[in-house]
Structures are given as structure tokens and as C-alpha cells.
Amino acid sequence: MKSTGIVALLLACALSTSLTAAAKDKQRDWQTGILRDSSRSRYFAGTIGDANTNGSVNDNGSFNGSTTSSETAVYRVYQNFEIEGDQYVYLAQEHIRWRWSKAADVAVNEKVKFAVDKRKLYVLDDEGKEHEMEIIKRILKQPNTPAP
Numbered sequence: 001m002k003s004t005g006i007v008a009l010l011l012a013c014a015l016s017t018s019l020t021a022a023a024k025d026k027q028r029d030w031q032t033g034i035l036r037d038s039s040r041s042r043y044f045a046g047t048i049g050d051a052n053t054n055g056s057v058n059d060n061g062s063f064n065g066s067t068t069s070s071e072t073a074v075y076r077v078y079q080n081f082e083i084e085g086d087q088y089v090y091l092a093q094e095h096i097r098w099r100w101s102k103a104a105d106v107a108v109n110e111k112v113k114f115a116v117d118k119r120k121l122y123v124l125d126d127e128g129k130e131h132e133m134e135i136i137k138r139i140l141k142q143p144n145t146p147a148p
Contacts, residue, residue: 028115028122035112036089037082040096040103047071079103081123081133083114088140090114092121092133104131 049072055065077096081104082089094103104125106112113124121133 026117028117030113030115030124031085032111033083033085033090033114035081035106035108035110036084037080038103038106038108039080040077041080041093042075042077045074045076047073080136081121083112083121083123084141085114086141088138090116090121090135091137091139092135094131094133104129104133 049070051067051069053065053067055063058064078093079096080091080093082091084090096103104123105127106123106125115122116135119135121135123131123133125131
């Protein structure tokens, strides 16, 4: 009887895992565009650190001591992309969260596969790795009009 319960538990876990994996592997509507520009930007986000104060108050009420502090500047790093599709030009930025993280490796003026999902843009780099970006601006391309 115990083995039946264990088998049922294992089946439930397997089903849960497969449903989670299926939800993660969302099908994207991939398009082909051209990467028109790419640049990196850094923004100062603040400092982190601590301070220590050592000392005492004298008989006359004045403080005698020292304060030591250690602070480190923190920056937010983004890789900015301009991708031209059939109908829109997208300005998007990829947040580089860690020092060892790499932005999408795609050459400027090279064809790139991308997908749009609400305010997110997904890019496949030259190695086939998917990168998620935030769409900053979407520009409607104007149709070519003949000269007068």
C-alpha cells in the first residue's frame, strides 16, 4: 500500500515539473530584423557601506573620538539596442545585472532574430542564447512616399 502512495507522489511531482517546464518554454513569435545600433551605459545608483564611530564624551560635554567609513559606488549597467523590424524600430535595453554577465553578442547591421511580448523584447544572439530586454521606445516606420 505504501508503494502505491509513493508512486502517486512521484507521478504528481513529474506532472508538476513538466507543466512548469512547458510554461517556461513559451512559444515566441520570432521575427527577423536588423540591429542598427548598440551601446553600453552606466548610471550611478548610490553607495553601499558602513560607518563606525569610536570615542567618548569628555567632562565638558565635548566628543573625543573618530569615525571610520567604507563606501563603494554602485552603478546600474545597461546595453542599449536599436532593432529595425518590418513595421517598427525598437529601442530596448538589457540590464546587465552581474559583472560576469554578458550582453547579447550581435554585430551592428547584422540580421537578428527577435520577438516582442508586451513591453519585453527577446533577442537571439549569434550563439543562439535568448536575451530579455525592456522596450524603451517603439517607433512606427513611415512608408516610403514618392518624391514630388
